[in-house]
Amino acid sequence: xxxxxxxxxxxxxxxxxxxxxxxxxxxxxxxxxxxxxxxxxxxxxxxxxxxxxxxxxxxxxxxxxxxxxxxxxxxxxxxxxxxxxxxxxxxxxxxxxxxxxxxxxxxxxxxxxxxxxxxxxxxxxxxxxxxxxxxxxxxxxxxxxxxxxxxxxxxxxxxxxxxxxxxxxxxxxxxxxxxxxxxxxxxxxxxxxxxxxxxxxxxxxxxxxxxxxxxxxxxxxxxxxxxxxxxxxxxxxxxxxxxxxxxxxxxxxxxxxxxxxxxxxxxxxxxxxxxxxxxxxxxxxxxxxxxxxxxxxxxxxxxxxxxxxxxxxxxxxxxxxxxxxxxxxxxxxxxxxxxxxxxxxxxxxxxxxxxxxxxxxxxxxx
Amino acid sequence: xxxxxxxxxxxxxxxxxxxxxxxxxxxxxxxxxxxxxxxxxxxxxxxxxxxxxxxxxxxxxxxxxxxxxxxxxxxxxxxxxxxxxxxxxxxxxxxxxxxxxxxxxxxxxxxxxxxxxxxxxxxxxxxxxxxxxxxxxxxxxxxxxxxxxxxxxxxxxxxxxxxxxxxxxxxxxxxxxxxxxxxxxxxxxxxxxxxxxxxxxxxxxxxxxxxxxxxxxxxxxxxxxxxxxxxxxxxxxxxxxxxxxxxxxxxxxxxxxxxxxxxxxxxxxxxxxxxxxxxxxxxxxxxxxxxxxxxxxxxxxxxxxxxxxxxxxxxxxxxxxxxxxxxxxxxxxxxxxxxxxxxxxxxxxxxxxxxxxxxxxxxxxxxxxxxxxxxxxxxxxxxxxxxxxxxxxxxxxxxxxxxxxxxxxxxxxxxxxxxxxxxxxxxxxxxxxxxxxxxxxxxxxxxxxxxxxxxxxxxxxxxxxxxxxxxxxxxxxxxxxxxxxxxxxxxxxxxxxxxxxxxxxxxxxxxxxxxxxxxxxxxxxxxxxxxxxxxxxxxxxxxxxxxxxxxxxxxxxxx
Ligand code: HEC
Ligand SMILES: [Cu+2]
Ligand SMILES: [Cu+2]
Numbered sequence: 001x002x003x004x005x006x007x008x009x010x011x012x013x014x015x016x017x018x019x020x021x022x023x024x025x026x027x028x029x030x031x032x033x034x035x036x037x038x039x040x041x042x043x044x045x046x047x048x049x050x051x052x053x054x055x056x057x058x059x060x061x062x063x064x065x066x067x068x069x070x071x072x073x074x075x076x077x078x079x080x081x082x083x084x085x086x087x088x089x090x091x092x093x094x095x096x097x098x099x100x101x102x103x104x105x106x107x108x109x110x111x112x113x114x115x116x117x118x119x120x121x122x123x124x125x126x127x128x129x130x131x132x133x134x135x136x137x138x139x140x141x142x143x144x145x146x147x148x149x150x151x152x153x154x155x156x157x158x159x160x161x162x163x164x165x166x167x168x169x170x171x172x173x174x175x176x177x178x179x180x181x182x183x184x185x186x187x188x189x190x191x192x193x194x195x196x197x198x199x200x201x202x203x204x205x206x207x208x209x210x211x212x213x214x215x216x217x218x219x220x221x222x223x224x225x226x227x228x229x230x231x232x233x234x235x236x237x238x239x240x241x242x243x244x245x246x247x248x249x250x251x252x253x254x255x256x257x258x259x260x261x262x263x264x265x266x267x268x269x270x271x272x273x274x275x276x277x278x279x280x281x282x283x284x285x286x287x288x289x290x291x292x293x294x295x296x297x298x299x300x301x302x303x304x305x306x307x308x309x310x311x312x313x314x315x316x317x318x319x320x321x322x323x324x325x326x327x328x329x330x331x332x333x334x335x336x337x338x339x340x341x342x343x344x345x346x347x348x349x350x351x352x353x354x355x356x357x358x359x360x361x362x363x364x365x366x
Numbered sequence: 367x368x369x370x371x372x373x374x375x376x377x378x379x380x381x382x383x384x385x386x387x388x389x390x391x392x393x394x395x396x397x398x399x400x401x402x403x404x405x406x407x408x409x410x411x412x413x414x415x416x417x418x419x420x421x422x423x424x425x426x427x428x429x430x431x432x433x434x435x436x437x438x439x440x441x442x443x444x445x446x447x448x449x450x451x452x453x454x455x456x457x458x459x460x461x462x463x464x465x466x467x468x469x470x471x472x473x474x475x476x477x478x479x480x481x482x483x484x485x486x487x488x489x490x491x492x493x494x495x496x497x498x499x500x501x502x503x504x505x506x507x508x509x510x511x512x513x514x515x516x517x518x519x520x521x522x523x524x525x526x527x528x529x530x531x532x533x534x535x536x537x538x539x540x541x542x543x544x545x546x547x548x549x550x551x552x553x554x555x556x557x558x559x560x561x562x563x564x565x566x567x568x569x570x571x572x573x574x575x576x577x578x579x580x581x582x583x584x585x586x587x588x589x590x591x592x593x594x595x596x597x598x599x600x601x602x603x604x605x606x607x608x609x610x611x612x613x614x615x616x617x618x619x620x621x622x623x624x625x626x627x628x629x630x631x632x633x634x635x636x637x638x639x640x641x642x643x644x645x646x647x648x649x650x651x652x653x654x655x656x657x658x659x660x661x662x663x664x665x666x667x668x669x670x671x672x673x674x675x676x677x678x679x680x681x682x683x684x685x686x687x688x689x690x691x692x693x694x695x696x697x698x699x700x701x702x703x704x705x706x707x708x709x710x711x712x713x714x715x716x717x718x719x720x721x722x723x724x725x726x727x728x729x730x731x732x733x734x735x736x737x738x739x740x741x742x743x744x745x746x747x748x749x750x751x752x753x754x755x756x757x758x759x760x761x762x763x764x765x766x767x768x769x770x771x772x773x774x775x776x777x778x779x780x781x782x783x784x785x786x787x788x789x790x791x792x793x794x795x796x797x798x799x800x801x802x803x804x805x806x807x808x809x810x811x812x813x814x815x816x817x818x819x820x821x822x823x824x825x826x827x828x829x830x831x832x833x834x835x836x837x838x839x840x841x842x843x844x845x846x847x848x849x850x851x852x853x854x855x856x857x858x859x860x861x862x863x864x865x866x867x868x869x870x871x872x873x874x875x876x877x878x879x880x881x882x883x884x885x886x887x888x889x890x891x892x893x894x895x896x897x898x899x900x901x902x903x904x905x906x907x908x909x910x911x912x913x914x915x916x917x918x919x920x921x922x923x924x925x
Contacts, residue, residue, distance in 0.1 A: 009711075042816045043828075054744045061742065065735040072706060072731050076724060079709035083645070089713060092870075094900040095647035096711035104707070105651055105700070112699045116692045123688060123742040130744055131681045181518040182611060184676065184751055188817040191748040195676045197612065198517060199605025202678035219751025219819040221510050222518060224438050227822035334605075344606065 009098060014082060022074040026067035033063040047189035047214055047236060048206040053126045054191040060122065064115070130192065130205075137171030137207075139319040140164070144176070144183030144196035147225040149216060149232050154321050156249050158256035163233040164216070167242035171207045175319060177333065182220045187234045189214040196220075199344060200336055201318055208236040270324050272353070273360025281358055285348055292365070300340055309366045317342075324359045331355045382477070385884040395490075397482035398884065402489045403468030404782055407775075409493050410460040411851075416500065417451035420444045422844060425806075425837040431827040441823035442509035443525075447499065449512030450529065453625070454536045455496045457767045461632035462574060463489060463543055465774050468782065470547070470568045472875035475556025475893065477885045480549040488542040495535035502528040511821055513618060516603035516611050520596060530593045537582045537589070540628075544578030547571055556874075558893035563905075565873045565897055566655055570635020573659040577624045577631075577666065585621035588614055612677055619670035627666045629763060630730075631659055633770025634701060637723045640773050641705055643871040644720040645712030648898035651704040658697030665694050675746045684743055691741035695734070702731050717869070718792030722773035725800050729765025733758055736811070754814025760807045772799070772850070779857070780864030784880045787861060791853040798846030805839025866913055872897040872904060878912045888912055 039046070039055060046052050085093065141152040142164065150159035166172055176185050178196040185204075186193030189212070194202050214236075218229035237245060282292075289300040295313050297303035307313070308322050318335045320326035332355060334344030345355060386392050396402060423444045427435040436444065471479055479485050506523025508514055519526055551572045555564070564572075591602040592614065601607035603614050634655075642649040649655065671679060671687040705727055714720065736758040740746050749755060772795075779787050809832040818829045825833070867876040874897070878887060888911045895905035 042812065044816065050744075054748055057742060057744050058739075058748075061739050061745065065739065069731060069735060072702060073728055075706050076709065076727055079706070079712070080714060080724060083709060083712045083714050085713045085715050093646065093713045095645050095713045097648055097899055097901045098650070098711065099648045099899070100651045100654070101707075105654055105704075108703045109654075109696060109700055112696045116689075116695060119738070119742065120689050120692055123744060124685060126744040127685070127688075130747065131684075181521070182515055186751070186819070188748070191744075193676055193747055193750065195678060197605075197678050199610070200612070200678050215817065217817060217819050220515070221442075221821040223521075224442070224509075227433075227438060227824045230819070230826065343608065 009096070009101070014078075018074065018078045022071050025074070026070045029066040029070060030063040033059050033066065044191075045189050045210060045212060045214075047187065047208060047210050047212060047234075048192070049209050050126070050130045050206060051189065051191040053129065057122060057126055061119070137173065138166070139173045139175065139315070140166070141175040141177070141320070142185055142196070144178040144180075144185065144218070144222070146180050146223050147218070147229040149183075149185070152320075153246065153249070156246070157253040157325075160249050160253075163235055165235045165237050165242055165245045166208050167239050168208050168211055168236050169239075171205065173319060174204050174206070175201050176204065177201045181222050183218045183222045183229070184220040186217045186219050187214050188217065189234075193219060199334060203319075211236050211238060269352070270328060270356050270359055273356035273358075273363075275357075275360045275364045278357035278359070278361025278364075281354055282361055285350070286358075289342075298339065301342060302339065304362060304365070306365055308363050324363050327362055328355050328359050331358060382885055395486060397478070397486050399467045399471050399479050399482065399485060400782070400882065400886075402485050403464055403466070405489050406459050406463035406467060406492070407465075407782075409489075409496070410456050410464055413451050413455040413496055414460075415851075417448050417456060418844065418847065420448035420451070422840065424448060425840040427823060428825070428833045429837045431825055431830045431833075433824040436823075438823040439509065442821070443503065443507035445821065446508045446511050446514075446529075447503070450499060450508075450533065451496075452763070453512060453629070454533055455492070455499065457629045457763060457771070458536075458540060458625070459492055460771050461629065461767065462540065462547070462571070462578060463492065465567075465632060465636065465771075465778070466543070466547060466571045466574075469774075469778060469875060470571045471550060471554070472781075472878070472882065472886055473565045473568050473873050474551065474554065474559050475874050475887065475891050476550060476554040477887065477890070479546050480554060481546050484542055484546055488539045488546065491535050491539040491542075495532045495539065498528055498532035498535065502526070502532070513622075514592070515618075516592065516595070516609075516614050517605065519592065520604055522596075527593055527596045530589045530596070534586055534589045534593070537586045540578045541582045541586075544575040544582070547575035548579065551575070556890050556893055560893075562653070562656075563893055563896050564656075566638035566649060566652065567632075567635035567873075569656040569659050570632045570638070573663040574628050574631045577628050577663055581621045581624035581628070581667070584617050585625075588617035588621070591617075612674070612679075615674050615677055616670070619673045620667075623670040623673065624663075624666045626759075626762070627663055629767045630770075631663065633726065633767045633774075634659060636770045636774040636777070637705060637726050639871075639873065640719050640723040640777050641708045642898050643777075643869050644715040644717055644723075645709055646715070646870075646900050647708060647712040648896070648900070649704070650707040650710075651700070652896060652898065654700050655704050658700045661697045662694055665690055665697075669694065669741075672741050672746070675743050676750045688741055688743050692738060695738050698734055702727065702734070717776065718787070718789055718796055719773045719776035719869075721793065721796045722769050722776065725796065726766060726769040726773060729761055729769060729800075729803070733761025733763075733765055736761065749814055751820055752814035753810040753818045753820060756820055757807050757810035757814060760810070764803060764807070772796075775850075775854075777869070778875075779854070780868050781875055781880050781882070783858055783861070784864055785857055785861030786864045786868060787853050787857045791849050791856070795846045795849040795853065798849065799843055800846075802839045802841070802843025802846060806836045806843055809833075809836050872900070874906065877904065877906060877909050888916065 139154065143150045150161055151164045152159055176194050176196045177200065178198040180198060183196040184193055185196055190206060192204060192206065194204050214234045215230055216232050216234045218226060222229065291297050291299050291303045292305050293303035294305055295302050295310060308324065308327060314322060316322050316326055316330060317337045318330060330342060331350060332345045335342045393401060423436060427433050427441050502508065502525030505525045505528060508519065508522050508526040508529040510519045510522055551568060594600040595602050595604065601609040603609040603611050605611055638649055638655060669687055669691045672691045675684055740749060740755065740758055776787055776792055813829055813832055818825055864880050866879050874891065889908045891906045891908040893906055897905065
């Protein structure tokens, strides 16, 4: 509603002085967020390559956000003082009756819109590098439990229980899952986390760039001791130290069975698998989705002929090496990947003996 | 039922029943929107006190890195009920059932809402559901926070099912209110009250009501599923039985993101009334403010998964949720700039209502900005599930919604009661609350950035200093709130008599006596323009008799 004879709008000298002051403050705040060693103050080292980019994005948002905030609050305070009713005003004094100003409204729609585009571009770029950047390095698995983490490494039997070590400079794919409820895997020094969801394997990728010991923290409520689930460490080692640690675990776990604690509580004894029983069971429970044909013959899931002995597919779909233990793990916990969902043992109605039989059968197909 | 159309127009709005005489029909099972609004407000504030006590329990526990005030189990129960109560029994009912009922029918020149009996039902479900929620403490309250993610909530104590049932009922109440308000605004505006002449508070309610109607049904479905899974073992969410825990998150946030707009759009409406009144100036950019409320409500349905960036969504699915969330910053920015511009060139009267509205601007803007931060996936992957998030949503919910509620209380209390709240106590309330609030929640930003996770009853000692600082500040904030209640109790008996229009405000509710009589208007007025131009005469006709002793309208159609 624009009045024909709307009052003339004059911005006085005070307005421009305040604007200049706010501009200086805004610039100062932008400079502050870019140069101040805020991450040092917060004791947050940069442990992986992408953390630096997240910090850049954070600085950008903190800088632009506080500049905006300074202007909004600055004007509010200035108007609050400059346009207060004074003792000398008559009781029925009214303000300047303007209803709108299309030019102003145009600009304060368009400038934020442009900013949104810029922010989207920046965020998507960094998101891409965090989430999708391909990495064909080390594949490791972390499993959330109430209230600790365990880790599985290729060629290490069983689970590693105390800390997670990784070699510097090697790209890592970290598969995350949970043995019970939803947990989360957060390393503040990586500026990265992901939930550990039971029945689902999620992935994060990164490349360690700084030797050091960092905290792993759970950020999803997971029960009574959730508050204590921050005591395990995430260690980035030199190559040599990593190898030492890794071999120590290989030796230490050499006799540990690869059997996983199953959801039912019993554990899978792979040695007791029976090929014939497995074959019968396969026809009964698996052929709806799998053919006994090469990997590329997809029914719903991949073909499973020679799945454990196919040199062109050294890894299973979940990235774990194709060995009996990891096949058992897929049967036990299920796996959701690009093809669809492989149901877990409970859904498929498999006992641990069934799993052992099926794995023995799969292993016999060469 | 005969519809009596009085000669001065108004159609359905002029269907007049005689005023009930018994105490029970007048004040307990009332069908009068004003009484129901007041019932909502009183009940809402009772729950506010309870949830506030729980909040202080949290802050006392966190005074020490090792906790120790209550057991971890109790602590988890306390914050779960604190959050659930504040969202479902305080902020939503106060802003919709409370202020909505009380104010907007008066503002559009209606005699009541479209379905008064439904309105009574909506109200009465609410305290019952509230009692059910608190009764869950007796059987072991839920512990997984107000979001109750399965599978942990499937293992939760018996009270978790009670929680689900209680929230389901509140949802029913909200849905009914939503239907009632939409129909009322569509059908019962006074002659001449076109949509583009409607006060902005009504626009706030009009944007909120569809959210109440539509989004709440998703929540109801989720809660019903959770209840069935817990009680009868129907596997919706348990992954070991073929369910999906992420399904709950989708359903929950499909409701709970729109719910944050349910909790803020009416507060926007309150601020949009208070600012022009006390600046003695038209609201700046009326149409854009109204339009942006609708835009926010609509876009609010398309951003829910920004709460789920760490939940294992397919990667590309995350992007639209991020970008649309960013886009919501534009209409929100328009509002903030328009309110700021409303102050320019005004004659600003520093009433307590005005202080709270300006405090709203300052605090909500900060919460809005950190909301944009969290929408950026790379930033969220760092800060999801930390105290930064806690800081963010308390800035929008307390700094935004609750400041709006307080502003509305100081503004409309005289309309409810006929008496003014004490301005002196009010100013103390404001400053204690404002300072205490910032002291409590500002440090949580850096606590989160440094690595303090949410939902913890004990924490790393490095965070102790700022936690203590927050706890002590929260006592200051609580002191302010106590003054508010003291103010109400005092003013309701001894406050200055307000008269019809103590603020010199221009919307319809101020042109009739305080409190208004039973059927609001002796004659339904006719509306000729927007209310906000202070240089013009009031744009209403037909109000001449409202403030004199002519008899009230005859109870036509009595039966
Ligand atoms: C509902 C369909 C379905 C059923 C039934 C099913 N699977 Fe699967 N399975 C899948 C899908 C889909 C995948 C691949 C997941 C992906 O990567 O997307 C898979 C993957 C696998 C793999 C990993 C293959 C590889 O190359 O890494 C093995 C081993 C396997 N299933 C064995 C079995 C066995 C044994 C049974 C019978 C108990 C079975 N599956 C039943 C759907 C099914
Ligand atoms: Cu946890
Ligand atoms: Cu949201």
